[in-house]
Amino acid sequence: MIFVSVSLRFWQEYRSSRAAEALKAMVTTTVAATRKINNTVVTAEIPIEQLLPGDVVQLAAGDMIPADVRIIRAKDLQVNQSMLSGESMPAEKSAEPSSGIDVDRLLEAENIGFMGTSVVSGSGTAVAVHTGKRTYFGAMTAQLASKRPETSFDVGVRSVSYLLIKFMLIMVPAVFIINGLTKDWSQALLFGVATAVGLTPEMLPLIVTANLAKGALHMSRKKVIVKQINAIQNFGAMDVLCTDKTGTLTEDRIVLGEHLDTAGRKSEDVLRLAAVNSVNQTGLRSLLDDAVIEAAGPEVIEEISRLHGLVDEIPFDFKRRRLSVVVDHGDADLIVTKGAVEELLSVCESVELDGVTHQLTPGWLARVDRLVAELNGQGKRVLAVATRVVVDEQRREYSTADEEGMTLVGLLAFLDPPKESAAGAIEALASHGVAVKVVTGDNELVAETVCGKVGIDVGTVVSGAEIEALSDDALDELVQRTTVFA
DSSP states (O other): OHHHHHHHHHHHHHHHHHHHHHHHHTOOOEEEEEEEETTEEEEEEEEGGGOOTTOEEEEETTOBOOSEEEEEEEEEEEEEOHHHHOOOSOEEEOSSOOOSOOGGGGGGOTTEEOTTOEEEEEEEEEEEEEOGGGSHHHHHHHHHTSOOOOOHHHHHHHHHHHHHHHHHHHHHHHHHHHHHHHSOHHHHHHHHHHHHHHHSOTHHHHHHHHHHHHHHHHHHTTTOOOSSTHHHHHHHTOOEEEEOSTTTTBOSSOEEEEEEETTSOBOHHHHHHHHHHHHHOOSOOOHHHHHHHHHHOHHHHHHHHHHOOEEEEEEEETTTTEEEEEEEETTEEEEEEEEEHHHHHTTEEEEEETTEEEEOOHHHHHHHHHHHHHHHHTTOEEEEEEEEEEOOTTOOOOOGGGOOSEEEEEEEEEEOOBOTTHHHHHHHHHHTTOEEEEEOSSOHHHHHHHHHHTTOOOOSOBOHHHHHTSOHHHHHHHHHHOOEEO
């Protein structure tokens, strides 16, 4: 029975391991690295495992960063760090030294790229600092790969076995002595052995393994690989599920949630002007530009391409944090600028509402600030759109100096939308008595907004800084009554 049980468990877990390894083998990652060999500089495409500290790597849109690197050159470099930080928006990177960044906030360093993250846009050159297990990601996986604590199932099976063994240690001598004193000692010995065999749980491992293997087989039909069959029972006994937000509850993609005029009302004109900016820029489009173009739709994009020819472009940079395009607008040129709200307001002199232009007074500024704060409070990233008409037939070259005296026309609010299946999954979990807690690297406002949309009762959101200051006992008590950790 023990042989059959062990063989069954081994075969099931061996098949699962082979399937997992086959999946991993389907993905191979290489990197173009430059290093000095015998006083000769050599650039070659090598497997990521062969990368060494000191190697120079080139980064471009779509590349995965192969190691923890120090950025030495960057041009509009933006990196998706959501796998480490939980933040769905790309992080801006530059070659400028970062100062005042402590270890707990290392992900905020603008001159460091981390293994496993990916380049969204722009390009750069970097030097590998740490590779493999010495990377930030490697340190995380090392902690996760430590020996798992025993499950309640493991403890339960062992306690039943120990209980039966204890019974056997007490009952067998008692049966042997009582029968020996009252009957024949040889018969008492045989009866004592029979009692020991009867109390030994030799069928328990086989029955347990057979049932778990059946569960693993059932889940394999749902395309789930079970690497440890004890996980089947643990999964069924779950009463609390801790989940990430980005890419789990949400789609991990940016969509344009709202396009508003300066009064906070939906405006198709603002969407159209934003699309003019996104369509006519010549650089690599960001996720935000893709979201604008998708929201505008093919008919509007086709009309823009037909009516507005590109005259010039003032590219994006991290200092201005805005991008301008200049297009034909009848007998004049139209500058359309899209960018961060604060930077765009700094070059605006007026605002437009219902076709009427108003001077940008402190009252208007306060009004716009309130609208931006409200959108940020809903967990949305906000950009502003502004325009300026230039009447000069000879003018065909523009620079950042022309980004002045502009008119604010509206705001764009972007968000990472919840998955359509998330609310149903959370409802199904609740019906099975499983509470869902969210542990995310994103900020409190975004976490609260998304959780509310998928049907999670948020309550009080607790931040990492608050947890850091708690004792273990206080944390145990807090975890019982808290749903969202951000």
